Amino acid sequence: MPKAVKEIMNRELFSLRPEDSAESAVGYILGLGITAAPVLDDDGRPIGLVSFRDLLRPNAPDRVKDRMSVPVLTVDADTGIEETARILAERGVHRLVVVDADGRAVGIASSLDVIRGLLGLPAWHPSAFPHWDKRFGVSWTDDTLLELDRLDVAPDGPGVLALVRGGRDVEERVVWAEALHNVRTRLYDLLSRDPEEPAVLARILSESQHLRFRAASVERMDQRESIAESLLAESLSGLPPAAT
Numbered sequence: 724m725p726k727a728v729k730e731i732m733n734r735e736l737f738s739l740r741p742e743d744s745a746e747s748a749v750g751y752i753l754g755l756g757i758t759a760a761p762v763l764d765d766d767g768r769p770i771g772l773v774s775f776r777d778l779l780r781p782n783a784p785d786r787v788k789d790r791m792s793v794p795v796l797t798v799d800a801d802t803g804i805e806e807t808a809r810i811l812a813e814r815g816v817h818r819l820v821v822v823d824a825d826g827r828a829v830g831i832a833s834s835l836d837v838i839r840g841l842l843g844l845p846a847w848h849p850s851a852f853p854h855w856d857k858r859f860g861v862s863w864t865d866d867t868l869l870e871l872d873r874l875d876v877a878p879d880g881p882g883v884l885a886l887v888r889g890g891r892d893v894e895e896r897v898v899w900a901e902a903l904h905n906v907r908t909r910l911y912d913l914l915s916r917d918p919e920e921p922a923v924l925a926r927i928l929s930e931s932q933h934l935r936f937r938a939a940s941v942e943r944m945d946q947r948e949s950i951a952e953s954l955l956a957e958s959l960s961g962l963p964p965a966a967t
Contacts, residue, residue, distance in 0.1 A: 728819075733846075735854065743786070757851075758774060761828055777790045795800075796814055818832065827942060845888035876938075877910055880904075885936065888930070890932070898958045903947070918930050
């Protein structure tokens with residue numbers, strides 16, 4: 724199970740500026756499928772939070788700074804998930820702005836994010852927020868349970884597949900990666916439990932109740948092979964020794 728709020732928050736942070744107009748802010752929020760956004764100063768520190776309801780107040784000033792709620796509730800990125808849940812419950816709010824050690828906003832944690840984390844379920848965020856990975860230059864899907872009826876989120880074409888072990892009381896980590904001509908087809912193959920799979924992969928699949936997957940569309944073969952090799956090397960280095 725994730726331990727800290729930084730593991731479940733939405734890192735693709737959308738924010739507003741104090742001088743933004745309410746009309747433009749409504750358009751952004753509707754387009755992204757969210758219900759509120761933090762308002763940040765020039766240094767990236769949160770100074771308020773504005774909700775969809777705040778922006779629709781009749782006869783209110785036109786600027787975000789005049790409609791936002793202050794002070795904004797924040798939580799440190801290393802705060803535990805249970806403590807984050809307690810703060811949400813005690814303050815009666817649905818979201819917290821997550822900040823780093825310098826007080827700069829680095830994400831948003833909603834009540835739904837926290838509930839899913841407490842249950843050991845993978846985080847889910849609106850599809851308007853791509854999970855951009857600067858390290859590899861790709862966008863990943865949400866982590867999704869490795870189940871037959873959930874495979875339609877995977878690319879039906881070339882890309883990289885990563886298997887992630889996680890769940891309640893299970894450390895979240897990538898345990899396998901592959902470069903593929905068709906990610907979705909490969910997921911169907913994995914669920915069929917082909918006896919010819921490599922021993923390491925067969926061992927990983929034997930604990931399927933703790934597995935979820937993430938995937939990225941990557942057209943260039945050399946790029947997807949490089950990504951998969953890097954992830955696979957990291958994952959295998961952290962595997963515990965096989966039982967004897």
